[in-house]
Amino acid sequence: MDSTRTAIVTGGSRGIGRATALRLGRDGYAVVVGYAGNRALAEEVVAEVEAAGGHALAAGGDLADPAVAQHLFDVAEEAFGGADLLVHAAGQMVLAPVAELDLDDLDRTFQVNVRSTFALAQQGVRRLRSGGSMVLFSTSVVGLAFPTYGAYVASKGAVEALTPILAKELRGRDVTVNTVAPGPTATDLFLDGKTDEQVQQLAQQPPLQRLGQPEDIARVVAFLAGPEGHWVNGQTLRANGGLV
Template identity: 60%
Template sequence: MSTTIDTDPTAQTQRVALVTGGSGGIGRAVVERLAADGIAVGVHYAGNKAKAAETVAAVIGNGGRAIAVGGDVADEQAMSAAFDAVEAEFGGIDIVVNTAGIMILSPISTLNLDDLDRMHRTNVRGTFVVSQQAARRVRNGGAIINFSTSVTRTQFPTYGAYVASKAAVESITLILARELRGKDITVNAVAPGPTATALFLDGKDEATIATLSKAVPLERLGQPDDIAETVAFLAGPARWVNGQVIFTNGGLA
């Protein structure tokens, strides 16, 4: 008696994503957008397990597959465990989206250096740790998507330390794209403009928010769903976009 094994290379299995910072803001919008495309999702959280559980429940309620995984993105052991959990649940990882980040605004002359260290630990080391795990684990045909900011071009005052961390993210991303030559894995960064999330709105008065809205030719703040559309493009059909920073900002100069 013989057994026939289907080795058709076109046979499709469900793709799997891990989204860091996936419990709120842009991260949650990305989770829901990828799930809508039929992708199973690991929803990462750093401290708010309840919000991650809500996001998972929303995905499952809409017929998708998701689990929550926790951990500090800058802790290599915690992130290794998070990747392990997603692989154990869904069989592998095809897409890693690293939205986790913190933003502390201050003039360079008065920034508390402890805040600088805290921000760079999450934004730079965290991106490096997640990218390192992704480079080792993402399956051929996959995508790694990191997050920068459009302020690397606009140079707004008080953003100096934050932009420095995101410039590092861009460098990590572009070099990793070249290092993964031959593996059919794309590596890109998304650089949002002013987007209506708690991270962006915190500490800004209505006049500042209005000014930033009008700075965009479309004359509005971006929404998390706007950013999620770019991620879905890079995670799916954009197989010829690699080693790029995509400025998703409504035309902000």
């Protein structure tokens, strides 16, 4: 299967990562579905991709361990001949006012959201094939500055700052690097701990008057990863329905 275009999708068992893995499978990619702990959910995604005629497999591991980044690329090469696309959708979010934030939670947030991005990017720089792409993830809250999001926004701001640097460091490789910054999106991560009233209030804020759906974000990733989006490079794209 050396000629197959292959995508590695972290956080591929749930939410935006799941929707992205399914979309890329429909687009003809072989998909490595990365997951942290729930293999059963990842295997459900694999089964759905394969039921639609595609190729996929699940590969697990805690991205706080940099060896997992290498493992995901090893799996892609062994199973599908190489990797063309890295989508780093896995993330950690802890909400607390800065004054009350447990610094151990801060460390864990930076391990998963920042350190893992560097570890995966190192593998991507070395191993993505020509014509490939990296799609990283931030959040529109970087600009919206909601209270209690300090740790999460600080970690995602680091990803945004890294994006154009990575793009420039890949000069001559024909590999693009972009970051998608979703607004409020109906995922388990977003909905957890929010009341129905809070969810409805957030849903009314964008001019389109709804929450984003994981499939909305998957379409953006597919565009950036495909030939139509290959001239977009080093950018952070805020996919949030106009929420500013």
